Amino acid sequence: MKKTRLLALLLALVMVVALFAACGNTEPEQTTEATTEATTEATTEATTEATTEATTEATTEATEPEVNLNGYEFKFGHNTLAGLTTGDGAATAEGQELLDAVYAIEEKLNCTISFEQNGASDDMAKVATNAAAGDSPYDLFQARQSTWIPATIAGYITAFDELADQYGLDIYNEDVCNQTYLDMSTLNGHKMALDFTGKFTNCSLGHFYAFNSTLVDEAGTSAADLYEAIRQFEWDYEMMLDIGRKITKDTDGDGQYDIWGVALDTDGNEAWTNGTGPIIEVDGKWTANLLDPDLATSLEFMYAISDGDMQVPVYGDTIGRGDRRTNFYSGYCGFAGLYGGNIDPEGTGLCVTFECGVAPIPHGPKATSYMMNVVDCDWAVMMACHPTKAEACAVINELGAVLCDWDAYVDTLLVNLNYSEECMEVINEYLIPNGKMNIAKCSENMYEIVRKQFYADIYKMEKTPAQAAEAYQPVVQAELDAVFGY
Numbered sequence: 001m002k003k004t005r006l007l008a009l010l011l012a013l014v015m016v017v018a019l020f021a022a023c024g025n026t027e028p029e030q031t032t033e034a035t036t037e038a039t040t041e042a043t044t045e046a047t048t049e050a051t052t053e054a055t056t057e058a059t060t061e062a063t064e065p066e067v068n069l070n071g072y073e074f075k076f077g078h079n080t081l082a083g084l085t086t087g088d089g090a091a092t093a094e095g096q097e098l099l100d101a102v103y104a105i106e107e108k109l110n111c112t113i114s115f116e117q118n119g120a121s122d123d124m125a126k127v128a129t130n131a132a133a134g135d136s137p138y139d140l141f142q143a144r145q146s147t148w149i150p151a152t153i154a155g156y157i158t159a160f161d162e163l164a165d166q167y168g169l170d171i172y173n174e175d176v177c178n179q180t181y182l183d184m185s186t187l188n189g190h191k192m193a194l195d196f197t198g199k200f201t202n203c204s205l206g207h208f209y210a211f212n213s214t215l216v217d218e219a220g221t222s223a224a225d226l227y228e229a230i231r232q233f234e235w236d237y238e239m240m241l242d243i244g245r246k247i248t249k250d251t252d253g254d255g256q257y258d259i260w261g262v263a264l265d266t267d268g269n270e271a272w273t274n275g276t277g278p279i280i281e282v283d284g285k286w287t288a289n290l291l292d293p294d295l296a297t298s299l300e301f302m303y304a305i306s307d308g309d310m311q312v313p314v315y316g317d318t319i320g321r322g323d324r325r326t327n328f329y330s331g332y333c334g335f336a337g338l339y340g341g342n343i344d345p346e347g348t349g350l351c352v353t354f355e356c357g358v359a360p361i362p363h364g365p366k367a368t369s370y371m372m373n374v375v376d377c378d379w380a381v382m383m384a385c386h387p388t389k390a391e392a393c394a395v396i397n398e399l400g401a402v403l404c405d406w407d408a409y410v411d412t413l414l415v416n417l418n419y420s421e422e423c424m425e426v427i428n429e430y431l432i433p434n435g436k437m438n439i440a441k442c443s444e445n446m447y448e449i450v451r452k453q454f455y456a457d458i459y460k461m462e463k464t465p466a467q468a469a470e471a472y473q474p475v476v477q478a479e480l481d482a483v484f485g486y
Contacts, residue, residue, distance in 0.1 A: 077118030077141030131156040136383035139392040159190035167393040176400035193379035198405035205340030207266035213355040219246035247334035262311035263328035266337030268455035274298040274364025288477035290469040299465035358423040
């Protein structure tokens, strides 16, 4: 019996009772008793049926997922989640926390989720082979921009903003994916890659200069003064070179420097700090810009920090980059070019004899802001040929909400930066807001040209900045033409 029918019967009963009363029934006691009995019976029946119906409805909702994917198998090909297992393959405590959250998603959506180390982050050939075969082995897979940029140009990768329109993919929700990195992934007007930086996985910050507060102070600039210079936009090439040269010294009188101003550079990212860069976008086309006079100024700064009165000489490959970082962690150098992956227990966590500070790469005279290149954009992409985009999007919405958590990521940085508020101020106020994707890694070949040849010739002082720029201008442009199909 439906609720509406019960209500109708009750109303009819009330009308009958009212009619008897109007006719002057002489047996009120009997009428009252009958009315009470009928009302009680009807009410009990209605209550019982309503309760049963509500219980059934609640039970159904509890046992049937809102979105039922009918056992769909979702695969995420990753290259940044390996640290969540031990050497024996067992989950770490953090890994188990992720697994528990994944189990909840599986139950909610009636699906299975697996993480597989894909090894394809730098393999454009593998992506091209899969695309030609119409094969999509993963719902999502992480790839470096040297893979996903040319794959996008070739039409192998789908655009996530289009999936948002078609399947409700919640990409503009900061709790589902990182909005800063989402915007960086824009190519040809479309959002091409997703980042889930948080507690379990992250896109490392780009390069910056860590500094030894003790050595900087001994050179005449306190950490407080340096941070204030950053805030006032006075942290420039001249200031860093001046401090670095004052730090460099021979402490035991043997004629050899024991303390160095700079442990190592920022992997070529100084080239982008004078208001321009070696590759710029002109009228919608990426263009080689190596002969720009403003770029020449930043290249001269790169040349200057390689000098023997600043750091262990780069020319001659006297010491590797890893050993240079170790020298900094051990307290023998004033500055070190680091990136986000070095903010960990085996990196800045080793700085126990001094307070480690964080500074942007200093700026040149034509810059209007600091700059940070996000070097390795290992973000998640989806093959254009993926056959089950709707199901994949439903899972991504839930999985992103588990993985993406900027505050949790910041907590991991704080631990290895000695809980320094000033360090986090620099990261949040001057690095992240001025971050850009490193377009000089738009292909593996471009990385070889720019980093291993162009920048290396300057750092090793094998060419002057002017000579290097002239030599590599046509080479860089030719590779841009090949990647973007100009």
